[in-house]
Amino acid sequence: xxxxxxxxxxxxxxxxxxxxxxxxxxxxxxxxxxxxxxxxxxxxxxxxxxxxxxxxxxxxxxxxxxxxxxxxxxxxxxxxxxxxxxxxxxxxxxxxxxxxxxxxxxxxxxxxxxxxxxxxxxxxxxxxxxxxxxxxxxxxxxxxxxxxxxxxxxxxxxxxxxxxxxxxxxxxxxxxxxxxxxxxxxxxxxxxxxxxxxxxxxxxxxxxxxxxxxxxxxxxxxxxxxxxxxxxxxxxxxxxxxxxxxxxxxxxxxxxxxxxxxxxxxxxxxxxxxxxxxxxxxxxxxxxxxxxxxxxxxxxxxxxxxxxxxxxxxxxxxxxxxxxxxxxxxxxxxxxxxxxxxxxx
Numbered sequence: 001x002x003x004x005x006x007x008x009x010x011x012x013x014x015x016x017x018x019x020x021x022x023x024x025x026x027x028x029x030x031x032x033x034x035x036x037x038x039x040x041x042x043x044x045x046x047x048x049x050x051x052x053x054x055x056x057x058x059x060x061x062x063x064x065x066x067x068x069x070x071x072x073x074x075x076x077x078x079x080x081x082x083x084x085x086x087x088x089x090x091x092x093x094x095x096x097x098x099x100x101x102x103x104x105x106x107x108x109x110x111x112x113x114x115x116x117x118x119x120x121x122x123x124x125x126x127x128x129x130x131x132x133x134x135x136x137x138x139x140x141x142x143x144x145x146x147x148x149x150x151x152x153x154x155x156x157x158x159x160x161x162x163x164x165x166x167x168x169x170x171x172x173x174x175x176x177x178x179x180x181x182x183x184x185x186x187x188x189x190x191x192x193x194x195x196x197x198x199x200x201x202x203x204x205x206x207x208x209x210x211x212x213x214x215x216x217x218x219x220x221x222x223x224x225x226x227x228x229x230x231x232x233x234x235x236x237x238x239x240x241x242x243x244x245x246x247x248x249x250x251x252x253x254x255x256x257x258x259x260x261x262x263x264x265x266x267x268x269x270x271x272x273x274x275x276x277x278x279x280x281x282x283x284x285x286x287x288x289x290x291x292x293x294x295x296x297x298x299x300x301x302x303x304x305x306x307x308x309x310x311x312x313x314x315x316x317x318x319x320x321x322x323x324x325x326x327x328x329x330x331x332x333x334x335x336x337x338x339x340x341x342x343x344x345x
Contacts, residue, residue, distance in 0.1 A: 165308015
């Protein structure tokens, strides 16, 4: 009897692999209707304009990381670790882990073809965004639905923001960073990627899930920690979630506190951590006379994190459709993953 074939597809953003890829990557990003909510006749020219005007500064940022994004290499390392964890725990099945990047290679369309060629009996769609947003996981799910025409019963994990392994991995990274610095007096800043407020007011659960993740981490750290949630990467004229990470750094400086930043919404190192947090905001902290500026590494391939992700995937196998791992969102969030995509993955 043949062994069951299981395809796990990891969703991630993607990133340019060299200077020549920066502008087309930005065009792909800003032409996505989940990012710019406008008719195509407006969105496509606007995406081309934004990409053209931002390309030079973006190329300079990627130059700080060797010319391209490390995100694919980081995701491949996670996929390899996850494959080994799943093979250990589902030894009676043939398990393969695939990567589908939303805005660069390996593309969703290319990966969909690879998965179809694998001919799976079961497909698990697993975002490397623990917190759901229509702008990230929602966009990837929509692209996958359009692209995949292969075999297998599919299910998608829309979010896993309070999964125990994820929470524990953040706790370990924070404590390791703090203890290696000599346990200084700091304010812990949970820095998440920002969103325009109108996205959240439209029913997107991202902010609520970020708050739940941070509360779970803080509870495990203990009551002695001074902590705050803030949002980075603000661009454009719209009002975004706040406070911004620069505002939170400045506030800590005004109180004479150092800061320890945990990139709570990121599981892989990329431009937002290696440049924005490690360079741009470090300079801001120095200018504000902050004596202690620490940044916890992302959870990466920490075994606690990988084991937690494996748990999420194994828990999803008995069901179909789109559902969260753990607690569901309150009904007020009309654009959560399950309500947006219904029962079908």
